[in-house]
Amino acid sequence: MEKYILIIQCDIAHNRCSGFACTNSFYERSGAFEKYGENIKYISFTCGGCCGKSVAAKIEHFTRKLTLKTDILKDEVIIHLASCMVTDNAHYDRCPHVDFIKRILAKKGFTNVVEGSYISGGASRKREMGIYKDYKGGCCTDS
Numbered sequence: 001m002e003k004y005i006l007i008i009q010c011d012i013a014h015n016r017c018s019g020f021a022c023t024n025s026f027y028e029r030s031g032a033f034e035k036y037g038e039n040i041k042y043i044s045f046t047c048g049g050c051c052g053k054s055v056a057a058k059i060e061h062f063t064r065k066l067t068l069k070t071d072i073l074k075d076e077v078i079i080h081l082a083s084c085m086v087t088d089n090a091h092y093d094r095c096p097h098v099d100f101i102k103r104i105l106a107k108k109g110f111t112n113v114v115e116g117s118y119i120s121g122g123a124s125r126k127r128e129m130g131i132y133k134d135y136k137g138g139c140c141t142d143s
C-alpha cells in the first residue's frame with residue numbers, strides 16, 4: 001500500500017520549471033497519480049544533474065529521514081520518474097541515464113518505480129501524431 005510518493009525530476013528541465021504541474025497533478029490525482037487515495041505524503045527533488053549519480057546521495061538522505069521521522073517502509077514508497085525525464089517533448093528527449101538511475105534506486109532498496117508524472121494533453125497528441133517519439137506518458141514542457 002502506497003504511503004509516500006516521491007517524484008524525481010530532470011535537473012536540466014527544472015532550470016525552466018518550478019515543478020508546479022507535477023505537484024498540482026499529484027494533488028488533483030490526475031495524470032500518473034490518478035489511482036492514489038488520500039493521506040499520502042509527497043515530496044519531489046531533482047536528479048541533481050547528469051549523469052544522475054546524485055540520486056544515490058539524495059535517496060540515502062530521504063531514507064534516513066523516512067526512518068527517523070516516520071514508520072513508512074521503503075516498499076510503501078512509490079517513486080515517479082517525472083515526465084520531463086522519461087519522455088520526448090519540445091525541449092528534451094528522454095534522459096539517456098534512466099536505466100542507470102533505476103539501478104541506483106533498486107540498489108538502495110526502492111523497487112516501486114513508475115515512469116511519468118504530469119501528463120500534457122498537447123504533448124500526448126504530438127506523440128500520437130509522431131511528432132515526438134512515444135516512450136510513455138507525457139510532459140508539460142511542450143508549451
Ligand code: SF4
Nearest residue numbers: 017021022083084140
Ligand atoms: S514533468 Fe513538467 S512539471 Fe514536472 S518537473 Fe518536469 S517539466 Fe516540471
Ligand code: SF4
Nearest residue numbers: 010047050051052095
Ligand atoms: S541525468 Fe537525465 S534526468 Fe538528470 S539532468 Fe541529466 S538528462 Fe535530466
